[in-house]
Amino acid sequence: MPDYDTAAPEASPVKILIAGGFGVGKTTLVEAVSEIDPLRTEERLTSAGVGVDDLDGIEGKTATTVAMDFGRITLTDANVVLYLFGTPGQERFWFMWDDLLSGALGAIVLVDTRRLDRSFPAIDFFESRGLPFVVGANCFNGEQPYTTEEIKAALHLRDPDTPVLLLDARSREDVRGCLLSLLDRLITQARVTAPA
Amino acid sequence: MTADPQPGRRRRTRLYALTDGRTAASRRGLTMDTVITATADADHGHGSLPTEWREILTMCAPPGGRAVAEIAARMRMRLTPMVLLLGELLERGLIRHRPPLDASETSNVHLLMKIRDNLARL
Numbered sequence: 001m002p003d004y005d006t007a008a009p010e011a012s013p014v015k016i017l018i019a020g021g022f023g024v025g026k027t028t029l030v031e032a033v034s035e036i037d038p039l040r041t042e043e044r045l046t047s048a049g050v051g052v053d054d055l056d057g058i059e060g061k062t063a064t065t066v067a068m069d070f071g072r073i074t075l076t077d078a079n080v081v082l083y084l085f086g087t088p089g090q091e092r093f094w095f096m097w098d099d100l101l102s103g104a105l106g107a108i109v110l111v112d113t114r115r116l117d118r119s120f121p122a123i124d125f126f127e128s129r130g131l132p133f134v135v136g137a138n139c140f141n142g143e144q145p146y147t148t149e150e151i152k153a154a155l156h157l158r159d160p161d162t163p164v165l166l167l168d169a170r171s172r173e174d175v176r177g178c179l180l181s182l183l184d185r186l187i188t189q190a191r192v193t194a195p196a
Numbered sequence: 197m198t199a200d201p202q203p204g205r206r207r208r209t210r211l212y213a214l215t216d217g218r219t220a221a222s223r224r225g226l227t228m229d230t231v232i233t234a235t236a237d238a239d240h241g242h243g244s245l246p247t248e249w250r251e252i253l254t255m256c257a258p259p260g261g262r263a264v265a266e267i268a269a270r271m272r273m274r275l276t277p278m279v280l281l282l283g284e285l286l287e288r289g290l291i292r293h294r295p296p297l298d299a300s301e302t303s304n305v306h307l308l309m310k311i312r313d314n315l316a317r318l
Contacts, residue, residue, distance in 0.1 A: 012222050013263055013296045014311075015229045032318070039269035041228065043276065065274075070265060073318070078310035080297070083263055099227045099275075103296040176318055183312040190305045 003115040011074065015083040015103060016182065019120025019126070020110035025138045025169035026086035027069040029110060032072020032175045034084060042067045045093045066090055066097075091121035106134040106182050113146050116154055117120045127158045132189060136175075136178065142168065226264055226279045226286070231294040233261030236276060245290075248281070261294065 018026045030038045046063040066088035073082045087100065087107075094100055107126055111119040119135075126133045136149050137144060146154075146165040155164075163181045165173035234253040245253075248271065255270060256262050262270075268278035285291045301307060 009230070010233065010259060010261065010294055012294060012301075013229045013231045014302060015296065023312065039266060041265040041269045042274045044274055069266075070269075072263070073315070074264070075311055075314035078307065078314045080307075080311060081231065081263070082311070082315075084264070085229075085265070099229075102296065103229060103302070105302050172318075176315060179315050180312060183308060183315065186303075187305060187308045187312065190303045190308055193303060 006088055011076075011079050011081045013083060014080050014105055014106070015085055017085050017087050017100070017104050017107040017131075018110060018177070019087040019107050019119075019122035019133075021112065021115060021122075022089040024110045024115075024118065026110055029108070029136070029138075029169040029175050030069055030071040030086055031176075032082045032170055033073060033179070035073055036071055036098045038069045038086075040067055040069050040073045043097070045097060055181045064090060064093060066093055091125060094125055101129055101131060104131060106186055107131055108178055108182060109133050109134050110136050110138055110157070111151070112140065113144065113151060114140075116151075121157070123155060123157070132182070132185050134165065134185060135180045136165050136167045136169070136180060138169045139166055225295060226282055226293060227296065228263065228265040228268075228275055229296045230264050231261045232256045232264060232267060232282060233258045233292050233294070235290060235292055249285060249290070252282070252285065256291060 018029055020026055027038050042065050044063060044065050056177040068088050071084050073084070075082055085100075087094065107122075109119055109122050109126065123133075123135075135151070135155065135157070137146070137148070144166050148166060150165045152160070152162070157164075163185060165174075165178050165181055167178055169175065232252075234256045251271065252267055255267060264278060264282060265275065267282070268275050271278065273281070282291065282293075286293060297307075
């Protein structure tokens with residue numbers, strides 16, 4: 001029997017991934033919009049699969065500890081709690097981690113145009129898994145020598161409509177703009193898939 | 197093969213001690229973005245529960261609750277041991293869990309627009 005509570009239904013969790021190479025500003029971006037100070041969670045992944053017990057002291061197995069910084073935004077009117085998870089830098093382990101992608105709305109791929117190659121693994125991964133994403137080019141020291149068109153061309157994005165935005169990861173307004181751009185993309189996609 | 201005692205390392209509470217010996221059976225359905233809320237039952241007999249459990253129940257007080265990843269981070273535990281521990285609490289009826297929205301819900305135009313509008317007003 002369902003229970004019909006008179007109280008407002010509890011907010012449902014949803015997540016958006018924040019990906020990009022080491023030092024590109026993922027945690028800074030999360031901090032800019034999160035209602036809590038970013039937290040760090042860790043997971044131990046091994047070549048034998050995920051979810052095994054602690055292997056401290058056992059040699060000869062490929063194991064690594066991956067860490068993610070994350071924050072949250074409670075969206076009362078939408079009745080959801082949005083979690084922003086900064087993905088761990090070791091992209092080669094992502095495929096072993098089903099939890100990471102499952103249920104994600106989409107992603108922001110943060111790029112540093114001085115080290116563009118570091119964002120390729122994240123872009124390849126999301127493109128191959130079909131997770132919608134937008135690209136945010138972090139402007140370090142407030143500067144960005146390239147235009148969004150130049151960045152888009154250099155990234156060889158499979159979908160030419162993928163938005164590329166210039167942003168300062170410290171700016172709440174810029175980060176919000178990036179999230180809105182991702183939501184616009186998701187809304188467009190949802191309309192195409194299931195016309196009202 | 198030598199088993200070095202590693203004297204410099206802080207001793208950690210072993211997983212089986214926290215989870216009452218149970219392992220994989222409990223972890224079904226608890227992902228890092230699942231929200232955990234303490235149940236009303238958790239209000240009674242708190243005193244007899246292990247300290248870690250009590251801390252978690254306090255942290256996840258209704259109506260808000262906390263995501264698994266957040267509980268793990270605040271308790272300074274890795275995700276997998278935390279999921280096992282939460283599985284134990286779930287089996288004892290001390291917590292409820294709310295899974296993240298699935299693909300059919302997250303592709304709902306109306307929900308996405310609500311999220312967008314709410315974000316725009318932040």
